[in-house]
Amino acid sequence: MSRRRGKRQRQRDAQLLGLLLAVGTGIAVVVAVVHWLLVHWWVLVVVLVLAVFAGAGWLCRRQEAAAWERVMRLHECPHRLLGGSSDLLAAIPHLQQVVDRYRSGGTSCCCAAEAVSVPPAILLR
Numbered sequence: 001m002s003r004r005r006g007k008r009q010r011q012r013d014a015q016l017l018g019l020l021l022a023v024g025t026g027i028a029v030v031v032a033v034v035h036w037l038l039v040h041w042w043v044l045v046v047v048l049v050l051a052v053f054a055g056a057g058w059l060c061r062r063q064e065a066a067a068w069e070r071v072m073r074l075h076e077c078p079h080r081l082l083g084g085s086s087d088l089l090a091a092i093p094h095l096q097q098v099v100d101r102y103r104s105g106g107t108s109c110c111c112a113a114e115a116v117s118v119p120p121a122i123l124l125r
Contacts, residue, residue, distance in 0.1 A: 037044055
């Protein structure tokens with residue numbers, strides 16, 4: 001039984017040695033990279049400038065997408081909005097005029113995806 005214990009101990013020692021070598025190698029690589037970056041400091045400046053431009057572009061695109069989302073929500077087809085809450089018509093003053101115009105004329109819907117003639121009967125639901 002003591003033989004098995006010795007074999008397990010050797011395996012643990014080998015694993016510990018491997019782990020220590022991996023940690024030592026990792027530390028050596030980090031020290032080498034930091035030293036290289038200190039010598040070539042301009043690389044950090046270039047990376048920082050690129051990161052700032054990328055972040056600004058991402059933020060601008062995100063704000064633009066949010067603005068388009070608000071526009072699309074405000075300009076949904078009036079017949080869709082009529083099924084919803086009446087508070088929506090009070091919250092958007094010009095929407096009541098748009099709804100009245102579509103109710104009176106039976107003109108085509110304002111949605112590009114549903115560019116068909118909408119009869120007044122549908123709008124009055």
